[in-house]
Structures are given as structure tokens and as C-alpha cells.
Amino acid sequence: MVGASKVGQRSKDRFARAQLVFPDGTSRVSIDRGPVPRYIERGTGSYVIDVDGNRFLDLNANFTTLIHGHAFGPVVEALSRQLHLGTCFANPTESEIALAELLCNRIPCVERVRFVNTGTEAVLFAIKAARAFTGRSKIAKLEGAYHGAYDWAEVSLAATPDTWGSPRAPRSTPFYRGMPASVLDEVIVMRFNDADAARRLLSLHGHHLAAVIIDPMPSRAGLIPPTPEFIAAVQETARMGGVLVIADEVLNLRQSFEGASARYGLVPDLITMGKIIGGGLPIGAIGGRQDVMEVFDGSAGPPLLPQGGTFSANPLSITAGLAAMRHLDHAALAHLEELGNVVRNGIAGAISKSVAPFCVSGAASLFRVHPMDQVPNDNREAYLGPHASKRMKQLVNFFADNGIILPYGAAASISTPMNRTDAIFVVEVFARFLHTHRASWK
Numbered sequence: 001m002v003g004a005s006k007v008g009q010r011s012k013d014r015f016a017r018a019q020l021v022f023p024d025g026t027s028r029v030s031i032d033r034g035p036v037p038r039y040i041e042r043g044t045g046s047y048v049i050d051v052d053g054n055r056f057l058d059l060n061a062n063f064t065t066l067i068h069g070h071a072f073g074p075v076v077e078a079l080s081r082q083l084h085l086g087t088c089f090a091n092p093t094e095s096e097i098a099l100a101e102l103l104c105n106r107i108p109c110v111e112r113v114r115f116v117n118t119g120t121e122a123v124l125f126a127i128k129a130a131r132a133f134t135g136r137s138k139i140a141k142l143e144g145a146y147h148g149a150y151d152w153a154e155v156s157l158a159a160t161p162d163t164w165g166s167p168r169a170p171r172s173t174p175f176y177r178g179m180p181a182s183v184l185d186e187v188i189v190m191r192f193n194d195a196d197a198a199r200r201l202l203s204l205h206g207h208h209l210a211a212v213i214i215d216p217m218p219s220r221a222g223l224i225p226p227t228p229e230f231i232a233a234v235q236e237t238a239r240m241g242g243v244l245v246i247a248d249e250v251l252n253l254r255q256s257f258e259g260a261s262a263r264y265g266l267v268p269d270l271i272t273m274g275k276i277i278g279g280g281l282p283i284g285a286i287g288g289r290q291d292v293m294e295v296f297d298g299s300a301g302p303p304l305l306p307q308g309g310t311f312s313a314n315p316l317s318i319t320a321g322l323a324a325m326r327h328l329d330h331a332a333l334a335h336l337e338e339l340g341n342v343v344r345n346g347i348a349g350a351i352s353k354s355v356a357p358f359c360v361s362g363a364a365s366l367f368r369v370h371p372m373d374q375v376p377n378d379n380r381e382a383y384l385g386p387h388a389s390k391r392m393k394q395l396v397n398f399f400a401d402n403g404i405i406l407p408y409g410a411a412a413s414i415s416t417p418m419n420r421t422d423a424i425f426v427v428e429v430f431a432r433f434l435h436t437h438r439a440s441w442k
Contacts, residue, residue, distance in 0.1 A: 043058065057422060067276045069416065072279070072280070074324070078323040083316075087314070087316055106257065109271055109287070110271060119250035123248060126288075132295040135210075138186045138209050140212040142379070145192070154179070156170060167194075172189050188209065192218060193377050195232070196233070211269075213248055215251070279323055283317040340367060346426070367411070396408045398433045
């Protein structure tokens with residue numbers, strides 16, 4: 001759709017109103033504004049339509065949440081029934097048992113589950129659970145990996161070449177002004193896929209560490225697969241030091257029927273989940289070993305870790321999530337994997353033909369285009385300098401001009417309503433982008 005990257009008057013009008021009530025005109029820092037955000041009116045399947053009538057193939061899918069696309073029929077039907085029964089209760093419901101049973105039966109490392117409201121809360125309580133179980137306070141995490149808005153999880157999320165320090169021992173850097181120095185002192189930062197450094201740092205600090213939290217394929221840090229050596233180094237060294245392994249699969253649970261950890265050989269003690277398990281509504285979950293999850297047990301007195309929440313396990317999110325997950329079967333995941341391969345292979349082929357400074361990473365239903373010659377190996381190699389950032393913005397704008405929403409610097413996702421024609425459309429638009437801008441990198 002030519003010119004679609006330039007938002008229409010109706011979006012501009014709504015943004016003018018929004019600037020009178022929100023600090024920067026939006027309620028999420030992750031909103032693509034460029035400089036005015038595009039306001040969406042509705043979504044159907046894998047497409048969205050904005051308030052000015054422009055139609056886009058949605059590769060953002062609310063940051064990979066909508067694995068079945070927009071207005072998925074079974075979710076709509078389940079929510080319609082539940083709305084007539086009630087939206088929230090102080091008591092438990094049968095549907096939360098059903099979703100917990102599904103997760104316990106599907107994810108190998110999940111023996112018990114606790115529901116919360118968001119992925120951030122899932123990470124927050126997983127870290128607290130590790131502390132309660134081990135009696136230790138420090139954690140280790142990957143440089144550049146996003147784990148939600150919890151102070152300890154945000155350390156070194158926005159590290160830059162000016163701040164990230166030694167490659168052998170990355171510096172713990174603040175994410176926002178005023179982050180307590182004590183938080184920085186309690187987080188050990190590691191580089192992704194550096195097996196030797198992982199062994200050294202986890203061995204050195206292990207007696208103080210409650211947990212090491214690892215996203216099997218961090219989106220913001222490059223959407224790069226872990227090496228078997230790195231997975232083994234983290235897992236073996238953590239076990240030796242009594243350090244719990246937390247797998248953050250809020251985003252990457254969609255990588256296989258059993259999740260991303262199973263795909264890459266990671267056997268975590270705790271796993272955090274969210275996004276796809278809510279069917280498009282807010283949700284989070286902590287799952288893991290029964291003995292570790294017993295820190296939440298309040299049946300015989302105060303638990304080691306109290307956890308509650310007015311909307312935790314609310315029946316709308318649970319009902320929507322149950323409908324979505326029941327339809328995410330082996331056939332659906334095979335369909336997603338096939339389309340993901342079409343897109344990644346097609347993009348890689350177009351790059352090879354044009355000898356352009358781009359590459360593509362990802363797996364299953366996820367992919368990310370990088371404005372650089374080779375697939376990065378970790379967050380530092382994936383970091384975008386000024387020239388690379390400019391090329392990436394050109395790509396995102398070109399996609400919007402041609403009717404596709406492509407996330408900037410994060411994972412793009414395939415949804416089940418997409419078909420091979422949609423996948424080829426993505427590849428064709430990318431090839432046209434390379435042809436259009438070929439003079440700028442020759």
C-alpha cells in the first residue's frame with residue numbers, strides 16, 4: 001500500500017488528543033511513533049486496519065503475542081461465553097485448573113504452575129522464588145536480554161559500547177536514571193554464547209547466586225540461537241553451585257510444542273511464560289520443579305514467598321488462553337515452522353543475490369532482519385550503530401509503504417492465519433527494498 005508509512009489525518013488527530021493526557025502522547029515506550037503513531041481500528045486474522053483505512057500484514061502481532069492472529073474465532077467464542085458468566089472472582093475457577101493441566105502436560109520442566117498478570121510479574125516472582133528457595137539474593141543474566149520491568153532483570157538491558165565494559169566480565173549498567181546502585185551490585189552480567197565466560201563467572205559468583213535467568217533466544221539481543229556449548233556451560237556450572245536456572249520463555253514458548261528450552265536442550269528449574277498462553281489478554285505464569293514451586297505453598301501457614309494479585313488467574317485471560325493453546329497443536333506449529341522457513345530462506349536468498357549488508361536470524365515462527373553483513377553471535381555484535389540504525393528504519397518504513405508492519409530491532413512473528421502467499425509477499429517486499437536502495441550500499 002504505497003504511502004502507508006506516512007500516517008493519515010485521523011491518526012494525527014488522535015495523537016493530538018493523546019498528547020493532552022499522556023506524558024509523550026502514548027502509554028507504552030515501545031510504540032512506533034515515527035513521529036506520529038498509527039492508530040489501529042480493528043484486526044482480522046493476520047491483518048490490521050488503521051483508523052485511516054490502511055490495511056497491513058501484521059508481523060508485530062502485539063510483540064509476538066497473537067500467535068493465532070487477531071479476533072481468532074475460538075478465543076472470541078470462549079470470551080463471549082465467559083463474559084456472561086462473570087469477568088473476575090475472588091475465588092478460583094475450573095478453567096484455571098484446565099490451563100495449568102495443559103501446561104504441566106505439555107512443558108517437560110513444569111510440574112506446578114502459578115498464574116500472574118504479565119510476563120514481567122512472571123519473571124519477578126520466578127526470581128523471588130529462586131531467592132526464597134536458595135536463601136541467596138544475587139542473580140546472573142545475559143547482557144541485552146529483555147526480561148520485563150523488574151529492576152534486577154533490567155540491569156544491562158540498554159548497555160552500549162561506551163558502558164558495557166570488558167568482554168570477559170561485562171559491567172552491570174543501569175537501565176534508567178536513579179536505578180539503585182545496590183541493584184547493580186546484585187546482578188552478574190554474562191555475554192550470550194560465551195561458554196567459557198559463563199563457566200568462569202558462574203563458578204566465581206555461584207555461592208552468592210540464587211539463579212541465572214536465560215532467554216533461550218533473546219529477541220532484543222539478536223534473536224540468535226544458543227550454542228550447545230553455551231547451554232551446557234550454563235546448566236552444568238549452575239547445578240554444581242546450587243544455582244537455579246530460570247528459562248524466560250514469555251516470548252519464545254512458541255518455538256515448539258514443548259517450548260524453546262526443550263528445543264535447545266535446556267532443562268530449567270523454573271520457567272516463565274506469558275504472551276501466547278493468554279490468547280491475546282494479559283497473563284503470566286511461573287512453572288517448574290515441584291520442590292522449588294513449594295515456596296508458594298500457603299496451605300499450612302505463611303508461605304516462604306507470598307504471591308497474590310487481584311487479577312491473577314482472572315477467568316477472561318485464562319479462558320482465552322485455554323482456547324488459544326488448545327488450538328496450538330502439532331499441526332499448527334508445523335505450519336508456523338514451514339512459513340518461518342519460507343520467509344527466512346527467501347530473505348537470505350534475496351540478500352545473497354544483491355550482496356546487501358543485511359542478514360536474517362530466528363527460528364520456528366520468529367525472524368529478525370539485521371542491517372549487517374553477518375548474523376551476530378551476541379548482543380554486542382547485534383548492536384546497531386548510527387548507519388545500521390538508519391538502514392533498519394529505511395527497511396521498516398519501506399515495509400509500511402508496502403502494507404506490512406515490521407518491528408524495529410525486535411522479533412517479527414508468523415501467525416497461524418498466514419499462508420504461503422503471505423510469506424512470499426514478505427520476501428518479495430524485502431527483495432524490492434534491496435533493489436530500490438541498492439545504490440546506497442554499492
